[in-house]
Amino acid sequence: MPDTAPAEAVATASPTAEPVLSVRNLSVSFPGRRGVLKALDDISFDLAPGEILGMVGESGAGKSMTGLAVQRLLEPPGHISGGEVHLLGARIDQLPESQMERLRGKQIGAIFQDPLTSLNPLFTVGHQIAETIRVHLGASRREAMDQARDLLRRVGIPSPDERVNHYPHQFSGGMRQRVVIALALAAQPRLIIADEPTTALDVSIQAQIMSLLRRLCDETGVAMLLVTHDMGVIAQTADRIAVMYAGRLIELAPVQEVLRQPRHPYTRGLIGAIPALRKRVPRLTQIDGSMPRLDAIPPGCAFNPRCPDAGPRCRVDRPELTATPTGIVACWMNAGGVT
Amino acid sequence: MLAFLIKRIGSAILVMLAVAFLAFLIFAVAGDPVEMMVNEQATQADRDALRERLGLDQPFLVQYFTFVINAAQGEFGISYQTQRDVMSLIASRLPATLELVFIASMLSLIVGIPLGVITAIHRGKWFSEGLQFLSIFGVSLPSFVIAILLILVFSVWLGWAPGFGRGETVALGWWTTGLLTPSGRNAIILPAIALALYEITLVMRIVRAEMLEVLRSDFVKFARARGVPRRIIHYRHALRNCLMPVATLTAMNFGTLIAFALVTETVFQWPGMGLLFIQAVLNLDFPIMAAYLVIISAIFVTLNTLVDIIYAVIDPRLRQEKV
Structure with a gap:
């Protein structure tokens, strides 16, 4: 049985009582020829209404995997091998596919990385938005198209009456991502999973899209899991940060606290790697080495070979998540020392 | 341009x-x-x-x-x-061939597209792999063998449809059509199937390949993430993106079918251009x-x-x- 201590620690780190999304001890496995790979290992977190939880980490750390697991869109043979996912208090990780299909789009909106390829090139954006509305809310064609226009207006697309009949290729990248956001909002979901929503966009557009997302969360109370490798985006938008490393959650705390005082050495490395605009730093810090492959995770703390502060204990025992004054962290320095 | x-x-x-x-x-x-x-x-x-x-x-x-x-x-x-004008001879035979080829083309689309979608969606299941295997016969069996088998089974044994001729025809100006009489419609069934079989397997294979490609695309994943039912994803979003190459194939192969019709027409004694040509050779x-x-x-x-x-x-x- 998994230790319940980290789950309790998460609950204390969560600001409100009734979470939109509650993930408990979630594990995702990929059975392969050379044994089972654990892509996610015992992840727990909560998401409150209107909250944006930023999830950061390197490629392969399990950020996107977390989002896909919640939506149950894992590519086979990947599957949830442990833990629970609760949406609005109801357990959803064991629902049959037919019921899950009804939740997707309705309760859980999605935003993908590349707006260029997320939209079907052969249908107008209005058609695609109206389709989502009709599938989930059972509106008539005309009502759905009216709502599609309203949605386009809400996500800041100029002259939506005209634009609703345009095809995806007639929009710029930033405008297209706004269409994708309109699609995510179409059925008034309670949770949005945004997987690298600004990575494919110009920097100047990124800020616009992020402030749009922030505004929508504040207005509608929709909670958002914001998956990104971009610390800057998270610092600007998120309420809390979850740091992932090698399929494990290693730190979770409010953004300001993490930026001010990162507790995990890996988080510290990530923040040190953000270029500051006002200060002139002689050299950005970098984290030596690279994240271990999932079939070669070292014993003890997964980060220990790259950690500047690692002690003998880090190479033997795996640190559990323990409470800090503001959040949780999985590091022996927070749990009695590294020796 | x-x-x-x-x-x-x-x-x-x-x-x-x-x-x-x-x-x-x-x-x-x-x-x-x-x-x-x-x-x-x-x-x-x-x-x-x-x-x-x-x-x-x-x-x-x-x-x-x-x-x-x-x-x-x-x-x-x-x-x-026959000492008759060649052009008017051919013109009198043209409608029979074009009708046969047209019906065969339609048949290949109506049967081939759903088969392609089904084998793509259910990749790896026994019936999908079975169809894929059977389609090898469709491509490799000579069309006269198929034609003779069809006549043997459906005309001689079962007596469901005539195995030769075009049935009664109706003249619409210079065009004679068999599609307006019951006997003409019956008569076109077997030759159209014989002619279409190769094309059906081609359409099925190209749709399958395109579908597998499209089903991996982001917009299909995104459609799933916004809760669009699978049926709509498969038959509307994905299939529509596969139709361009199918349309090309069908248009390009219309000529091939006319040429292939020569064999089919001979076996079924279908009074089209191909039969005229074979008789001319003899x-x-x-x-x-x-x-x-x-x-x-x-x-x-x-x-x-x-x-x-x-x-x-x-x-x-x-x-x-x-x-």
Whole structure:
């Protein structure tokens, strides 16, 4: 049985009582020829209404995997091998596919990385938005198209009456991502999973899209899991940060606290790697080495070979998540020392 | 665009000239037509008169140009066998062939597209792999074998549909159609299936390959993430993105089907151009053979040129590269 201590620690780190999304001890496995790979290992977190939880980490750390697991869109043979996912208090990780299909789009909106390829090139954006509305809310064609226009207006697309009949290729990248956001909002979901929503966009557009997302969360109370490798985006938008490393959650705390005082050495490395605009730093810090492959995770703390502060204990025992004054962290320095 | 048009149409004309030359060669290499047309009691004067009437006393190149100019006007001379105008003979047979090919094309789309979608969606399941395996037979079995099997099973054993002829026909101006009478509709079933089988497997395989490609795309994943039901994802979002190559294949293969129809028509005694051609071969009726070759090639070349031009209209990049 998994230790319940980290789950309790998460609950204390969560600001409100009734979470939109509650993930408990979630594990995702990929059975392969050379044994089972654990892509996610015992992840727990909560998401409150209107909250944006930023999830950061390197490629392969399990950020996107977390989002896909919640939506149950894992590519086979990947599957949830442990833990629970609760949406609005109801357990959803064991629902049959037919019921899950009804939740997707309705309760859980999605935003993908590349707006260029997320939209079907052969249908107008209005058609695609109206389709989502009709599938989930059972509106008539005309009502759905009216709502599609309203949605386009809400996500800041100029002259939506005209634009609703345009095809995806007639929009710029930033405008297209706004269409994708309109699609995510179409059925008034309670949770949005945004997987690298600004990575494919110009920097100047990124800020616009992020402030749009922030505004929508504040207005509608929709909670958002914001998956990104971009610390800057998270610092600007998120309420809390979850740091992932090698399929494990290693730190979770409010953004300001993490930026001010990162507790995990890996988080510290990530923040040190953000270029500051006002200060002139002689050299950005970098984290030596690279994240271990999932079939070669070292014993003890997964980060220990790259950690500047690692002690003998880090190479033997795996640190559990323990409470800090503001959040949780999985590091022996927070749990009695590294020796 | 104009330069592209001129180039495409120019090369189409060149191809047609080459085909006309080959068709014309039939006359040159196949012996003396005069000997075949006259009876044994004809005098030398009779033979010379006929030779002159047919223009066979002219030099080779002059004869070729006369042939090309006449062919361009639809003049292919007179059938040796029936002494009737070749062009009107072929025109009377054209509707039967075109109807057969049209029905076979429709059949290949109506059956091939759903099969392709199903085998793509259920990849790895036994019936999907089974269909995929069966389709190898569709591609590799000669169409006359299929035709004979169909006649044996459905016409001889079961008696469901006639195994030969076209049934009753109705004349609409110069076009005769069998599609308006019950016996005509019955008669077209078996030959259309025999002709379509190869095309069905082609359509199925191309749809399957395209579907597998499209199902991996982001917009399909995104459609799933916004809760669009699978059925709609498969048959609306994914399938629609597969149809472009299918349309091309169908248009391009229309000519191939007309050529293939030759075998099917022979087995089913379907009174189309192909049967006319086979009978002409048996009777050494050269004008009909030459006319058939030229007309079939013209259909082929026209379809190919049209597809090329339509592509260039759709995709400006093609225009650039080819000019």
